[in-house]
Amino acid sequence: MSTTTYFLAVDLGATSGRTILGSICDGKLQQQELTRFPNHIIQTGGHFYWDIYALYHEIIRGLKAVADKGIHLTSIGIDTWGVDFVCVGEDGGLLRNPYSYRDPHTEGAMEEYFKQIPRERVYEKTGIQFMPFNSLFQLAAMRSHNDSALKAADKILFIPDALMYMLTGEAVCEYTILSTSQMLDPRTKHIDPELIGAIGLKEEQFGRYVNPGDMVGTLSPEVQRQTGLGPIPVVAVAGHDTASAVAAVPAQDERFAYLSCGTWSLLGIETREAIINEKSYKYNFTNEGGIEGTTRFLKNICGMWLLERCRQEWTGAPQDVNQVNRDAMEAEPHRSTINPDDPRFANPTSMVKAIQEYCRETHQPVPEDYRQTARCIFESLALRYRQVVDYLRELAPFPIERLHVIGGGTHNQYLMQMTADSLQMPVITGPVEGTAIGNIMLQAKAAGLVGDIYEMRRIIAQSIEMKTYLPKKS
Numbered sequence: 001m002s003t004t005t006y007f008l009a010v011d012l013g014a015t016s017g018r019t020i021l022g023s024i025c026d027g028k029l030q031q032q033e034l035t036r037f038p039n040h041i042i043q044t045g046g047h048f049y050w051d052i053y054a055l056y057h058e059i060i061r062g063l064k065a066v067a068d069k070g071i072h073l074t075s076i077g078i079d080t081w082g083v084d085f086v087c088v089g090e091d092g093g094l095l096r097n098p099y100s101y102r103d104p105h106t107e108g109a110m111e112e113y114f115k116q117i118p119r120e121r122v123y124e125k126t127g128i129q130f131m132p133f134n135s136l137f138q139l140a141a142m143r144s145h146n147d148s149a150l151k152a153a154d155k156i157l158f159i160p161d162a163l164m165y166m167l168t169g170e171a172v173c174e175y176t177i178l179s180t181s182q183m184l185d186p187r188t189k190h191i192d193p194e195l196i197g198a199i200g201l202k203e204e205q206f207g208r209y210v211n212p213g214d215m216v217g218t219l220s221p222e223v224q225r226q227t228g229l230g231p232i233p234v235v236a237v238a239g240h241d242t243a244s245a246v247a248a249v250p251a252q253d254e255r256f257a258y259l260s261c262g263t264w265s266l267l268g269i270e271t272r273e274a275i276i277n278e279k280s281y282k283y284n285f286t287n288e289g290g291i292e293g294t295t296r297f298l299k300n301i302c303g304m305w306l307l308e309r310c311r312q313e314w315t316g317a318p319q320d321v322n323q324v325n326r327d328a329m330e331a332e333p334h335r336s337t338i339n340p341d342d343p344r345f346a347n348p349t350s351m352v353k354a355i356q357e358y359c360r361e362t363h364q365p366v367p368e369d370y371r372q373t374a375r376c377i378f379e380s381l382a383l384r385y386r387q388v389v390d391y392l393r394e395l396a397p398f399p400i401e402r403l404h405v406i407g408g409g410t411h412n413q414y415l416m417q418m419t420a421d422s423l424q425m426p427v428i429t430g431p432v433e434g435t436a437i438g439n440i441m442l443q444a445k446a447a448g449l450v451g452d453i454y455e456m457r458r459i460i461a462q463s464i465e466m467k468t469y470l471p472k473k474s
């Protein structure tokens with residue numbers, strides 16, 4: 001007689017979060033969304049913050065929903081976006097809501113930091129793509145601004161680690177989320193003391209190191225009382241959402257590239273060793289931690305954030321994003337394109353105007369309505385994907401034969417076909433909910449239900465619907 005094993009995945013993105021009940025029975029994975037909620041950036045006092053307490057409240061609400069169903073959980077796992085962190089005081093209390101990576105306080109912080117440790121040396125030590133909001137530069141900015149929370153910090157915990165701390169009282173530093181910080185040496189798998197020493201920090205200010213699959217602790221007595229659950233184990237999954245998503249790629253061998261397509265587009269390959277050389281530095285690629293000792297060699301690309309922000313501004317466009325996608329196909333093709341990673345698109349007051357200004361400055365036709373703007377975004381992303389895959393082909397230790405796409409962007413069949421045409425390579429979509437699936441499967445691995453990444457991926461392939469887009473001849 002088969003038994004069903006249950007896991008709770010807490011999956012927090014930059015715009016929304018979910019709690020998902022995952023179960024494995026007879027070698028098949030099933031999911032049930034319990035709760036969904038917005039994740040708001042709070043703007044006050046000239047800064048942008050995440051509401052860590054609201055996120056914690058939503059996790060408690062999800063745990064209560066499990067208790068109401070009378071389900072026995074094997075474990076709980078949390079994944080979130082990268083780089084951001086919480087300062088914790090000596091008394092164990094959180095000192096302030098954490099800054100959002102979109103906060104402008106890091107402007108100029110990279111350049112100031114490089115006066116202490118040169119840019120080339122930072123990359124040689126970490127192999128991380130330079131972005132102004134990387135944790136190292138956030139901390140450097142806070143130090144230079146005499147930030148009171150950092151001055152009083154006994155511990156610095158990344159967002160998934162902070163939420164696990166609030167649930168268990170255990171302060172940890174999970175490998176994949178740490179790898180987004182530009183403080184990790186991928187060779188030693190530890191924080192580089194020189195990099196943090198330059199801003200007056202020490203390794204012991206971060207939690208104990210844990211890897212995906214390690215036990216963190218159990219729900220505290222306080223959380224047990226709030227939720228009606230017992231001392232359920234909290235397991236470190238791949239705390240960085242992209243790492244959990246890549247773990248869910250249903251690939252059969254190493255000869256693939258992956259694209260996690262959502263607010264951000266994360267495009268890369270999975271390798272056994274970090275790739276740190278002159279070419280990777282020139283192309284600004286990043287080496288982030290994966291599961292089972294792998295490295296996610298990738299590039300961050302501004303993704304559907306462009307469309308999300310435009311949709312907030314459009315007054316005459318349909319509310320249904322699928323209708324927007326269809327309407328975009330009525331616009332003239334290849335009329336105008338943008339570089340999605342131009343700094344002006346990071347967090348403009350008006351995304352529509354930012355796109356129009358870019359086209360005007362580059363002497364292209366300016367998009368006049370939502371159809372032309374959406375088509376411009378989709379074609380620009382597909383072209384950017386081709387450019388990055390061309391870079392990957394120069395750097396990969398194996399041939400790249402196909403692109404696996406995971407995440408919400410897989411719903412946009414037009415963008416997927418454009419991508420296949422642009423890359424002249426098969427594009428395989430699915431799973432849509434890759435992050436949550438990776439989270440659940442890593443908990444299953446920790447529980448001993450699966451042996452390794454290949455068994456995980458076989459189960460995932462058997463449990464989801466995939467679609468293949470073949471390139472049209474160019």
